[in-house]
Amino acid sequence: MRRPSWVPEGTDLDKPNAARVYDYYLGGSHNFEVDREMARKAMALWPELPQIMRSNRAFLRRAVTFLAERGVTRFLDIGSGIPTFGAVHEIVRAVRPEAQVVYVDRDPVAVAHSRLLLEDDPGSDVVQADLRDVDDLLARPEVAGLLAQGEPVAVLLVAVAHFVTDDEDPWKLIGTIRDALPPGSALVLSHASLEGRPDQAEDHQKLYQRTPTPLTMRTHEQITGMFAGFELIEPGVVYLPQWHPDQPEAVGEHPERMTGVAGVGFRP
Amino acid sequence: MSTIPVSDSAERFHEAWARLLSADHGMAVHPGLLRGLVARTAALLHRAQQDEPFEPRLAAQAGAELVDAHFTDPVLLARAVELLQAQPVGDARGPALTGAFAAGWAAALRERTLREQEAIRTAADTARKEAERALRASEARFRALFESAAIGIGIGDTDGNILAVNKALQELFGAAPEDMTGRRVGDLVHPEDTPGVWEAYEELISGKREYFQFDKPYYRQDGEVVWTHLTVSLIRDDDGIPQYQVAMLEDITDRYRLQERLRHQATHDSLTGLPNRAAFFERLEKLFEEPEPGARFGLCYVDLDGFKVVNDSLGHDTGDQLLSAVAARLKAALSPLGHLVARLGGDEFVVLLENCRGEQEAVAAAKTVLKALAGPVLIGDHKLAVGASVGVLERRVSTTTPGAAVRAADLTLYRAKEAGRGRWTLFDPKENARAVSRYAVSVRMPAALDQGEFFIDYQPLYALADGRLAAVEALVRWRHPQLGVLGPDEFVTTAEETGLIMPLGRWVLEQACGQAADWIKRFGDAAPQLNVNLAVRQARSAALVTDLGRILDTTGFDPARLQLEITESTVVGPEDEALRTLHGLVDLGVSLAVDDFGTGWSNLAYLRDLPVSGLKIAGSFVGDLHDPAKDESTGWRIVSGLVSMAHALGLTVTAEGVETRKDAERLRTIGCDWAQGWHFGRPVRPGEIARRITEEPQGRPVGGSSAEG
Numbered sequence: 001m002r003r004p005s006w007v008p009e010g011t012d013l014d015k016p017n018a019a020r021v022y023d024y025y026l027g028g029s030h031n032f033e034v035d036r037e038m039a040r041k042a043m044a045l046w047p048e049l050p051q052i053m054r055s056n057r058a059f060l061r062r063a064v065t066f067l068a069e070r071g072v073t074r075f076l077d078i079g080s081g082i083p084t085f086g087a088v089h090e091i092v093r094a095v096r097p098e099a100q101v102v103y104v105d106r107d108p109v110a111v112a113h114s115r116l117l118l119e120d121d122p123g124s125d126v127v128q129a130d131l132r133d134v135d136d137l138l139a140r141p142e143v144a145g146l147l148a149q150g151e152p153v154a155v156l157l158v159a160v161a162h163f164v165t166d167d168e169d170p171w172k173l174i175g176t177i178r179d180a181l182p183p184g185s186a187l188v189l190s191h192a193s194l195e196g197r198p199d200q201a202e203d204h205q206k207l208y209q210r211t212p213t214p215l216t217m218r219t220h221e222q223i224t225g226m227f228a229g230f231e232l233i234e235p236g237v238v239y240l241p242q243w244h245p246d247q248p249e250a251v252g253e254h255p256e257r258m259t260g261v262a263g264v265g266f267r268p
Numbered sequence: 269m270s271t272i273p274v275s276d277s278a279e280r281f282h283e284a285w286a287r288l289l290s291a292d293h294g295m296a297v298h299p300g301l302l303r304g305l306v307a308r309t310a311a312l313l314h315r316a317q318q319d320e321p322f323e324p325r326l327a328a329q330a331g332a333e334l335v336d337a338h339f340t341d342p343v344l345l346a347r348a349v350e351l352l353q354a355q356p357v358g359d360a361r362g363p364a365l366t367g368a369f370a371a372g373w374a375a376a377l378r379e380r381t382l383r384e385q386e387a388i389r390t391a392a393d394t395a396r397k398e399a400e401r402a403l404r405a406s407e408a409r410f411r412a413l414f415e416s417a418a419i420g421i422g423i424g425d426t427d428g429n430i431l432a433v434n435k436a437l438q439e440l441f442g443a444a445p446e447d448m449t450g451r452r453v454g455d456l457v458h459p460e461d462t463p464g465v466w467e468a469y470e471e472l473i474s475g476k477r478e479y480f481q482f483d484k485p486y487y488r489q490d491g492e493v494v495w496t497h498l499t500v501s502l503i504r505d506d507d508g509i510p511q512y513q514v515a516m517l518e519d520i521t522d523r524y525r526l527q528e529r530l531r532h533q534a535t536h537d538s539l540t541g542l543p544n545r546a547a548f549f550e551r552l553e554k555l556f557e558e559p560e561p562g563a564r565f566g567l568c569y570v571d572l573d574g575f576k577v578v579n580d581s582l583g584h585d586t587g588d589q590l591l592s593a594v595a596a597r598l599k600a601a602l603s604p605l606g607h608l609v610a611r612l613g614g615d616e617f618v619v620l621l622e623n624c625r626g627e628q629e630a631v632a633a634a635k636t637v638l639k640a641l642a643g644p645v646l647i648g649d650h651k652l653a654v655g656a657s658v659g660v661l662e663r664r665v666s667t668t669t670p671g672a673a674v675r676a677a678d679l680t681l682y683r684a685k686e687a688g689r690g691r692w693t694l695f696d697p698k699e700n701a702r703a704v705s706r707y708a709v710s711v712r713m714p715a716a717l718d719q720g721e722f723f724i725d726y727q728p729l730y731a732l733a734d735g736r737l738a739a740v741e742a743l744v745r746w747r748h749p750q751l752g753v754l755g756p757d758e759f760v761t762t763a764e765e766t767g768l769i770m771p772l773g774r775w776v777l778e779q780a781c782g783q784a785a786d787w788i789k790r791f792g793d794a795a796p797q798l799n800v801n802l803a804v805r806q807a808r809s810a811a812l813v814t815d816l817g818r819i820l821d822t823t824g825f826d827p828a829r830l831q832l833e834i835t836e837s838t839v840v841g842p843e844d845e846a847l848r849t850l851h852g853l854v855d856l857g858v859s860l861a862v863d864d865f866g867t868g869w870s871n872l873a874y875l876r877d878l879p880v881s882g883l884k885i886a887g888s889f890v891g892d893l894h895d896p897a898k899d900e901s902t903g904w905r906i907v908s909g910l911v912s913m914a915h916a917l918g919l920t921v922t923a924e925g926v927e928t929r930k931d932a933e934r935l936r937t938i939g940c941d942w943a944q945g946w947h948f949g950r951p952v953r954p955g956e957i958a959r960r961i962t963e964e965p966q967g968r969p970v971g972g973s974s975a976e977g
Contacts, residue, residue, distance in 0.1 A: 026296075027338065029380070029388070082388075108398060116390060
């Protein structure tokens with residue numbers, strides 16, 4: 001049973017947290033020993049993890065720039081975590097200074113950090129909400145306000161949907177968001193894939209079992225299914241480096257080693 | 269030193285520098301931003317190499333800018349140092365420049381790290397405070413809910429310590445807060461607690477059940493009793509370990525009192541306050557529901573002598589006062605002995621002795637009644653002498669029914685009255701039968717047969733070896749308009765005396781053979797054998813063989829499935845004319861059994877000469893096994909001896925009066941063939957027999973279910 005919304009979620013600093021572990025992979029210090037301990041363990045098993053995270057961050061940057069250059073000025077970043085560097089509002093402002101960004105995360109520490117960071121930024125809002133309680137998320141005034149303007153909104157689910165289990169049905173949750181979006185809106189999604197490094201998948205998922213956010217890696221087909229009701233733009237759902245690389249050679253020889261897949265789709 | 273032109277080397281450094289920064293972390297940086305960073309830092313480093321005087325600050329700034337752009341990976345520092353060291357520099361400033369660059373990078377990283385640690389700690393702190401604030405707010409909501417709930421709520425730990433109670437519960441208990449602290453759930457026991465409530469409580473706190481509900485009384489602080497509807501739930505922690513119990517209590521005292529009053533009115537006599545006729549019958553019938561083997565009970569039927577005179581001469585008010593006084597005396601004298609005193613109506617009272625230990629105890633109760641009423645009763649100016657007559661009945665529960673017992677007690681009372689007032693009379697079966705016949709039976713019986721007042725019940729006989737329904741015994745009943753349902757022992761003797769046994773016996777044979785033929789038609793071999801009792805007078809009648817032959821013809825009933833039960837007194841000698849009739853019956857294909865063996869003349873040697881194939885051991889043999897006054901092992905030796913003797917004569921043995929599973933099992937081991945008794949089922953309507961045939965095709969386990977109905 002999910003607790004009623006007026007019963008607060010605890011801030012459990014004794015357990016590693018996905019957002020802070022991600023920050024550590026990216027070379028940041030917004031983390032605690034418990035996070036670093038888990039990240040070190042993961043890296044010992046899978047040394048390429050920091051590179052994979054950077055690749056994901058690079059995808060975010062390219063996708064946001066891509067959309068901003070095509071006139072999108074409203075961004076809803078769900079599972080924003082700790083925007084160590086290259087936060088969405090920074091990227092988008094380089095192209096669209098008037099852009100509005102709403103950051104959403106369920107972790108109270110990440111939210112508190114984002115609020116500190118964005119205190120003086122009038123174009124950004126931070127909301128504590130949970131993708132799994134999507135109706136509550138969409139009903140938050142900041143989120144509802146962004147959607148109510150009728151202008152296209154880019155919804156970012158970057159490295160987030162794999163923290164939603166099959167039982168919690170991420171496809172249905174994304175469908176609910178899709179139905180709330182104005183026409184011309186976009187979905188930006190990246191997701192840990194089972195196929196890039198099948199040898200690593202099991203151990204890696206096990207490590208996340210003891211965090212508040214267990215990891216579910218999925219097949220290419222399952223991930224593509226999350227774009228139901230969106231028109232995927234070229235090249236579709238591909239490995240992270242393959243999506244609109246800055247230069248052709250940036251893809252590298254083994255894009256599958258980055259294991260994550262990503263895509264961008266528009267709602268007609 | 270190097271001879272390569274400075275501009276060339278600067279260009280190559282710039283290219284190498286750009287390649288270095290584009291890799292790894294650089295991928296995540298916007299290309300435009302990255303180009304700017306490369307240009308800025310390369311220029312700073314170039315100036316550090318060329319400017320005079322040497323400014324290490326510039327190299328340090330280049331290092332710091334990298335960290336500001338999040339180039340925090342030490343691998344990058346190592347590569348940058350390599351590049352710088354490979355760069356030819358005009359004077360000896362190379363190592364100092366590289367050192368300044370590394371120091372600038374490190375100092376900026378240190379600052380950045382501290383800043384970020386500070387930021388994340390502040391964020392964690394803020395989040396924690398926010399969570400605490402929200403927790404306080406939710407606690408406040410819960411507290412408000414708890415405090416202002418109209419229902420009483422109490423919280424205790426699993427050791428039974430009461431931790432908190434709300435205002436409503438304090439009011440319910442009429443207690444101040446300090447009265448409740450330190451109390452334990454176990455202190456709240458009340459003598460009228462529903463059986464099972466504390467067992468349920470133990471199960472709850474040990475985690476075996478999640479909640480329970482009961483209506484439960486409590487003592488208030490002022491000693492008054494409050495009745496509540498209680499619900500207790502178990503609260504577990506995240507690991508499922510029981511932590512707390514939460515009790516919710518709703519005050520139902522008014523509703524409970526009203527129910528009690530209604531119940532009291534329905535079950536008590538308004539004049540005397542004694543349990544009324546309905547309550548008495550309810551208690552009596554309960555005794556018969558699931559009696560212990562060998563259980564006994566007693567009844568004292570009390571009727572005041574000369575009450576009518578008091579009523580007629582002094583008026584109803586006085587009469588009523590007299591009844592109240594009598595009721596009070598009876599209650600005072602008999603209730604302490606554990607007996608129930610009820611008023612049946614008019615000037616009739618009854619004393620019920622549950623778990624009676626024997627005739628003496630019932631007689632003692634009757635004497636107590638007479639003694640209690642011996643002294644005169646003062647009503648106003650009148651000193652009234654009241655006497656009473658008492659009919660005493662003391663029986664084993666299994667030998668009678670509530671209706672028959674009450675009727676017998678009533679008739680016994682009548683005999684007491686007839687014998688002279690102010691005395692008690694003990695029930696006597698013979699006297700009872702005589703009384704029944706005298707007052708009601710003989711006169712009415714001829715008409716009763718014509719008017720369809722008789723009917724037949726069937727009692728099952730089971731084969732002990734395989735639990736099969738082997739036979740049923742037909743038992744005639746008379747639904748008498750005034751006396752209720754009478755059993756054969758109450759009217760058969762009269763029927764024999766008056767000769768009515770002949771048409772009645774014929775009627776029974778017709779009915780039972782018709783019914784048994786129908787069972788065979790419906791169930792084939794699964795249908796039981798039919799046993800029918802034969803009265804002595806029937807056996808002596810020459811017409812019996814003819815009558816039976818005709819009945820078998822009409823009903824189409826197979827004579828091999830019919831067994832007639834005769835008593836030991838049917839045949840009194842080798843020359844007895846009854847013997848010829850019995851042989852005639854056997855010639856028809858019918859078998860014979862001796863019923864109630866062991867109670868009559870019991871000429872063992874004589875059994876050999878009778879054309880019988882079965883023997884039924886009288887119920888008293890098995891009944892005596894439970895008589896504390898008689899030695900059980902001797903009893904079993906007698907039964908066992910009877911079985912062996914019957915088997916030696918080639919007879920099938922049936923034990924009657926089997927009331928317990930244990931006895932059934934023992935009888936099976938000593939080789940007894942069939943058994944009959946409450947353990948296997950009382951006499952029932954034919955439909956119930958049909959139900960047993962269809963629903964128990966495999967029979968029933970001999971040690972199996974307990975007594976029926």
